[in-house]
Amino acid sequence: MSSHFKKKRGDSKPTISTASLPDIVFMLLFFFMVVTVLRQGEMKLKVVTPEASQLTKLEEKSLVNHIYIGRPIEKYAKIYGTKPRIQLGDLIVDGPANIPLFLEQHKVKVPESRHALITTSLRVDGSVTMGIVQDVKVMLRKSNQLRLNYSAKRKEEASM
Amino acid sequence: MLKKRSRNSRGSNEINASSMADIAFLLLIFFLVTTQIVEDKGILVKLPPWSEVPPDPLKLIPRNVFSVLVNSNNQLLVRGEPAEVNELKERAKEFILNPKQREDLSQAPTKAIISLKNDRGTNYKTYIQVYNELKAAYDELWDEECMRKYGVPYSDDLPLEYRKEIKGKIPMVLSEAEPTSYGEE
Numbered sequence: 001m002s003s004h005f006k007k008k009r010g011d012s013k014p015t016i017s018t019a020s021l022p023d024i025v026f027m028l029l030f031f032f033m034v035v036t037v038l039r040q041g042e043m044k045l046k047v048v049t050p051e052a053s054q055l056t057k058l059e060e061k062s063l064v065n066h067i068y069i070g071r072p073i074e075k076y077a078k079i080y081g082t083k084p085r086i087q088l089g090d091l092i093v094d095g096p097a098n099i100p101l102f103l104e105q106h107k108v109k110v111p112e113s114r115h116a117l118i119t120t121s122l123r124v125d126g127s128v129t130m131g132i133v134q135d136v137k138v139m140l141r142k143s144n145q146l147r148l149n150y151s152a153k154r155k156e157e158a159s160m
Numbered sequence: 161m162l163k164k165r166s167r168n169s170r171g172s173n174e175i176n177a178s179s180m181a182d183i184a185f186l187l188l189i190f191f192l193v194t195t196q197i198v199e200d201k202g203i204l205v206k207l208p209p210w211s212e213v214p215p216d217p218l219k220l221i222p223r224n225v226f227s228v229l230v231n232s233n234n235q236l237l238v239r240g241e242p243a244e245v246n247e248l249k250e251r252a253k254e255f256i257l258n259p260k261q262r263e264d265l266s267q268a269p270t271k272a273i274i275s276l277k278n279d280r281g282t283n284y285k286t287y288i289q290v291y292n293e294l295k296a297a298y299d300e301l302w303d304e305e306c307m308r309k310y311g312v313p314y315s316d317d318l319p320l321e322y323r324k325e326i327k328g329k330i331p332m333v334l335s336e337a338e339p340t341s342y343g344e345e
Binding site for chain 2: 018021025119124125126
């Protein structure tokens with residue numbers, strides 16, 4: 001009896017069917033395609049955002065434009081110095097005067113009915129002083145871009 | 161010639177799908193490399209519109225103003241006295257609600273104004289901490305008010321009229337003055 005079973009098992013070829021492998025991979029692929037945001041250019045500034053607890057999540061990526069403020073990374077310190085600078089898109093700009101054009105370039109990609117929902121995400125390094133941030137804020141107010149988000153990391157409340 | 165082709169096509173009229181997995185893997189790896197699953201989170205604020213004329217100095221009763229000054233050494237001055245960041249939230253909450261009806265705190269939550277002023281040399285990190293505490297004060301007050309009234313914590317998912325009601329009762333008035341230019345880098 002046992003020899004009968006043994007023989008039968010020896011005969012069959014134990015192969016795993018790989019027919020469903022593409023399906024599994026495609027599933028993963030679609031997942032990553034959906035959650036992906038293609039990296040927008042190169043970060044030329046070192047930006048470590050401060051910690052905060054009262055955070056709002058920015059939902060729609062297409063309605064958000066980013067302004068970075070920080071010190072240039074080592075590679076660019078020769079060209080741009082070590083003082084805090086502003087980066088719009090992937091360019092380091094001279095000063096806040098370039099912001100209105102940058103906002104306008106983003107605005108044309110958004111349907112007009114949603115212009116009021118455009119948010120500027122201000123990613124500022126924690127070590128920067130308020131002077132340059134203030135200049136950017138004034139420029140945003142002048143260009144009537146009033147929805148602003150101070151980007152920050154989540155902090156668990158220690159005092160509570 | 162013709163005969164041969166017809167025999168070939170009859171033999172295998174299926175597309176070989178074994179390389180599909182490879183192609184899919186290639187795409188998958190591409191997306192894996194370029195993906196950032198970083199959520200953008202932060203403190204959402206609404207700036208006041210710009211006007212060329214400086215606003216008229218409002219005639220405010222001093223008891224209704226909770227002034228917070230942050231200097232270029234990142235030290236705090238709250239209502240004229242030095243203070244620490246971690247006590248700011250509780251003080252702001254007490255000031256806004258004024259549960260004991262004290263003479264030196266705000267007359268009513270609707271009349272309370274928080275005024276924030278900093279130097280150009282103030283550290284951004286300190287500024288965010290202070291702003292965060294002040295916002296936390298309002299968030300907690302809204303939560304408590306909402307809990308008392310509707311039995312649920314305050315969130316943006318609540319119906320609009322609920323939120324309007326809460327915010328009408330405790331409006332967030334945080335005015336930021338033009339910073340003084342001390343300690344500019």
